[in-house]
Amino acid sequence: MTDYDDLFTETAPDDSLFTAKGVLDPLADPEEVRARESQERELATHLNGIHDEYLPPTVSIHGPPGTGKTITTRRVCREFAARTESIAVEYVNLKECRTLFSAANEIYYELSGEKKGAYAGLDGVFEGIWNALEEYPEWTVLLLDEIDHIQQDTNYDPSDFFYRLLRGEGKLARGINLSVWLLSNELLEVDLRLDSRVESTMSDETVFFPPYGEEELVAILEPRVERAFRDGAVPEDAFEYGIREAARRWGDARKALTLFRQAGETASERGLDEVTKDCLEVNLETTDRDTTMETLLDLPFNHFLVLTGITGWKRGGEIRQPVTTAKVHEFLHQDEYPEEFSLSERTIRTLLTDLETMGLIETWIESKGREGRQKQIETTFEPQWVQDAMTDYATESTYLKAIVANEE
CATH class of the missing domain: 3.40.50.300 (P-loop containing nucleotide triphosphate hydrolases)
Structure with a gap:
């Protein structure tokens, strides 16, 4: 056998839990529309x-x-x-x-x-x-x-x-x-x-079209999970746990389908004969991160810029949150930021409202004694993800490409 023969033999499914994994493709057209x-x-x-x-x-x-x-x-x-x-x-x-x-x-x-x-x-x-x-x-x-x-x-x-x-x-x-x-x-x-x-x-x-609730996700996923996996591969308690978490975190059918596909792959890689709650938990964080990163890369430039200001303050190497609007403004007016990136506090407040509408940040008012009442701001996801996205945003963002093209 050639090296490729060995490679393909070693990577071929041995005892897969799937019978029709493609059914869980989030981009595939379902046979019928459910829960709408x-x-x-x-x-x-x-x-x-x-x-x-x-x-x-x-x-x-x-x-x-x-x-x-x-x-x-x-x-x-x-x-x-x-x-x-x-x-x-x-x-x-x-x-x-x-x-x-x-x-x-x-x-x-x-x-x-x-x-x-x-x-x-x-x-x-x-x-x-x-x-x-x-x-x-x-x-x-x-x-x-x-x-x-x-x-x-x-x-x-x-x-x-x-x-x-x-x-x-x-x-x-x-x-x-x-x-x-x-x-x-x-x-x-x-x-x-x-x-x-x-x-x-x-x-x-x-x-x-509101986010899906648990009952609606069951209606959408149950027939597809039954077709995708062999009998008994997804126990009822694991299915209910995955649906419950998908509804609580996202209300997104595409993410839920991806979650069960990835959990099935994890179970097969571990040599298990069924999908466990642990297989789902392992992939919940991955799904969260992947989908959040997609959202970050698709943001308009000024919105992403404000997120860098929200996540830019560090103490002892750790990102410090929450921060105030004044701190975001201060961060974005450091010398290393080009002048054309400067945003007024009024503009920043508007962008913060947008980001909160998108569910990317949460804010609240806190009393600071003599300093008065101040708005506190923090991300609804791991703040390090903004830092991780910065390189890809610079190369992949359609908005930044448009800015560069217009300047040229």
Whole structure:
């Protein structure tokens, strides 16, 4: 045998607990949508408006990651369109779009199968979008996913982009019946900073997807865990423990699926014949860290900058928390920080509110005697993770790349 033969033989599963591990893939489409009946009804009600010759100009669909927004919305819209000739549905994921021009071009590509060159500008791309939509059925629903990744660039403003898409003269002049459904996490206000005119335009209808509770996670995971593992590999007490912790920590079905997959891999590596609570506990911290790091790397630059100020004070080599707003301001105005990174205390207070809304920090007011009352701030996760993320943020952050590109 060759060295590769030995390698592949040694790493092949010996006595795996899995029968169909792919069932636990968090990105795989489930056979049916579970535990989202009320949201399905809301979405179907909006779609059925076409029978009265009306669809909302916008529907905002929001909630934390892993709460079924995309799969539920796509499934309901797809099934409705399959039964209704007068409506078409197009789905566009904007997560990889770095500029507003590329976002518009991605929409145009989904509608036409083509893309415009940079010379066309945003005007040219919108002209192409309206021309393409003229060939569509009477009604079109455009699903725009990950819109909280849309960001400012040097050429265009998000407020102008969305106003043109939702209320643009090109659409009105052609009599195009377009309903734009905006899917996002709860960061839309944080990231886009839309003006009041556009916020009003985007507030027609809202469908909220809250975090999953224990009963809902059971409904989602139980059939998939049964298919993924061999009989008896996940005892009832271990399953209940994993569900309980997943609901308490995240309310995120994707994280819960990942947790059980990783726990099964841990049990197999240890030569166990079943998944234990210890296998789950080992992976709970890993899942927490991985998902938090993903969130950190996806933050706007100023938000990440403030987190470095919250976690930058040390005593005896240990990160000191809690800290005050004044301490964050002081840290960010040290000589080693470039002047363009300077933030006022007022800006920092606004960013702290955003970070608390995201669940990344918690704050409280504490009396300091003669010093008065001061806001105390600390992260809701291990503060060292911010320090660990700094190198990757500098190289991977889409927001920092955009800042650099704009400066160039």
